[in-house]
Amino acid sequence: MSVLGAGTPVLADDLKISMPNWPSGQATAFILKVAIEKEFKQPALVQEMGTLNAFAGLEKGSVDIHPEVWQPNLADVIEKFVTEKGVVVLAKHMVPAWQGICATPAAAEKGITDIADLSDPEKTSLLDTDGDGKGEMWIGAPTWSSTGIERVRANSYGYAKTMTLVEAEEEVAMAGIDAAVATGQPVVFACYAPHFVFDLHKIVRLEEPKHDAAKWSLASATDPLWIKKSSASTAWDTATFRIAYATSFAKQHPEIAAFLEKVDLTPEEATAMSYALEVERQAPLGYAKAWVERNAARIDGWAKP
Numbered sequence: 001m002s003v004l005g006a007g008t009p010v011l012a013d014d015l016k017i018s019m020p021n022w023p024s025g026q027a028t029a030f031i032l033k034v035a036i037e038k039e040f041k042q043p044a045l046v047q048e049m050g051t052l053n054a055f056a057g058l059e060k061g062s063v064d065i066h067p068e069v070w071q072p073n074l075a076d077v078i079e080k081f082v083t084e085k086g087v088v089v090l091a092k093h094m095v096p097a098w099q100g101i102c103a104t105p106a107a108a109e110k111g112i113t114d115i116a117d118l119s120d121p122e123k124t125s126l127l128d129t130d131g132d133g134k135g136e137m138w139i140g141a142p143t144w145s146s147t148g149i150e151r152v153r154a155n156s157y158g159y160a161k162t163m164t165l166v167e168a169e170e171e172v173a174m175a176g177i178d179a180a181v182a183t184g185q186p187v188v189f190a191c192y193a194p195h196f197v198f199d200l201h202k203i204v205r206l207e208e209p210k211h212d213a214a215k216w217s218l219a220s221a222t223d224p225l226w227i228k229k230s231s232a233s234t235a236w237d238t239a240t241f242r243i244a245y246a247t248s249f250a251k252q253h254p255e256i257a258a259f260l261e262k263v264d265l266t267p268e269e270a271t272a273m274s275y276a277l278e279v280e281r282q283a284p285l286g287y288a289k290a291w292v293e294r295n296a297a298r299i300d301g302w303a304k305p
Helices: 023-040 051-060 075-084 105-109 115-119 121-127 145-157 170-183 247-252 254-262 267-279 284-294 296-303
Strands: 015-019 044-048 065-071 088-090 095-103 135-140 163-167 188-193 239-246
Touching: 015 023, 015 051, 023 044, 023 065, 023 254, 023 267, 023 284, 023 296, 051 065, 051 075, 051 088, 051 239, 065 075, 075 088, 088 247, 095 105, 095 267, 105 170, 115 121, 115 145, 121 135, 135 145, 135 170, 145 163, 145 188, 170 267, 239 247, 239 254, 247 254, 254 296, 267 284, 284 296
Parallel strands: 015 044, 015 065, 135 163, 135 188
Antiparallel strands: 065 239, 088 239, 095 188, 095 239
16 A cells, blocks of 8 residues: 555655554554644655564654554564664553454364364364465464564464465455355464454454463564574463654654543454454545544544643
């Protein structure tokens, strides 16, 4: 998705918002754009980019706001840019979330209900769609930090040997889930919430050993061999996501930084955003304009000193 059209002038005083490639992050980026332009008369531009590039931009000044930073996925990035360098601020409000592996109803009915089932060749053969004897499993988009961690988890649990791990854009993966449910095809896939897929289908989350920090050791993603050097053999830790903004931007625009600190989106709203963009095919900007209009009084409250 290219948001800055060819020939769109980028002015020095334009506020710059990075946009991730998942629907709730896309909707939030445009909601912030529309709301900030309405409340502060500050022009804002939205540009899609990966989170690592967004953090680099927040440090350099080419990005002012990133709408959805997930933890613990980005722990090393947050340590570097927020804790050590102090060039990025994470807003205090956190949206609760979770991550894991899910199964379609057909897969659960076939007995695939626990993460250990993915290491059983007899069971994973049921997930084979290309005839190579191994099951296929979507683990996320190529640019997501969680995707690499899912590879680590597959290695640590052992199902990297029995499953083909597939990276693809979420839109493609969700279309595959829809088709699998409609045809009764057993499928397992990386999942997270809040997300609309749980409203559409009776998806089952696979059981896993409770998160144990002692059994999670993630090398820095800047190391080309970080996946091989890492291990994670229990469930994900409790997840959250929140808005980030540049420390330098907060000094230049303290009133907008204060506004960002008051944005209090909920898991239900994040689910509605993803449903609107990915299922109803609403354009992010159009959705954001309608959302801001419906929530005008609330947004006015965010903007008050």
